Amino acid sequence: MKIKKYKFQKHGDERGMLVALEEFKEIPFHVKRIYYIYDTLPGVRRGFHAHKKLKQILICVKGSCKLHLDDGHETKEVVLNKQYEGILLENNIWREMYDFSPDAVLMVLASEMYDEKDYIRDYNDFLKFVASEEKNV
Numbered sequence: 001m002k003i004k005k006y007k008f009q010k011h012g013d014e015r016g017m018l019v020a021l022e023e024f025k026e027i028p029f030h031v032k033r034i035y036y037i038y039d040t041l042p043g044v045r046r047g048f049h050a051h052k053k054l055k056q057i058l059i060c061v062k063g064s065c066k067l068h069l070d071d072g073h074e075t076k077e078v079v080l081n082k083q084y085e086g087i088l089l090e091n092n093i094w095r096e097m098y099d100f101s102p103d104a105v106l107m108v109l110a111s112e113m114y115d116e117k118d119y120i121r122d123y124n125d126f127l128k129f130v131a132s133e134e135k136n137v
Helices: 123-135
Strands: 003-007 010-013 016-019 033-038 046-051 056-062 065-070 075-080 085-089 094-098 105-110
Touching: 003 075, 046 123, 056 075, 075 085
Parallel strands: none
Antiparallel strands: 003 085, 010 016, 033 105, 046 094, 056 085, 056 105, 065 075, 065 094
8 A cells, every 4th residue: 555654853942843844855745735624523534535646645733633544455544643743645545534633633735736536535436446547557
């Protein structure tokens, strides 16, 4: 499965902590969009989609959450609970975010601007897309 966990370099002293992220250094793509999810109610799951081209890095900059990831062949559960760690999700990964702590803020750095045509929002369509991509390789 094409996911990679990053541990970003932390800098800090008695004043506090800082994490700096730069394109093509810590982030392996041009960042064209940034958004974040917060105030997620207990028991709510988010996501339920995959992308055809988009790459993302997800960082829980406050609190914690879990990710259910699926590449059409295997699944993985990942916990994000450190402000200096992120997960790189390449395209063709079904994702669901869940179990948000009450204070969770999940920040997402995306390689592309929002484009509804890049989304696969039905799981069966996702499985068909993965199978068609594998035929073309």
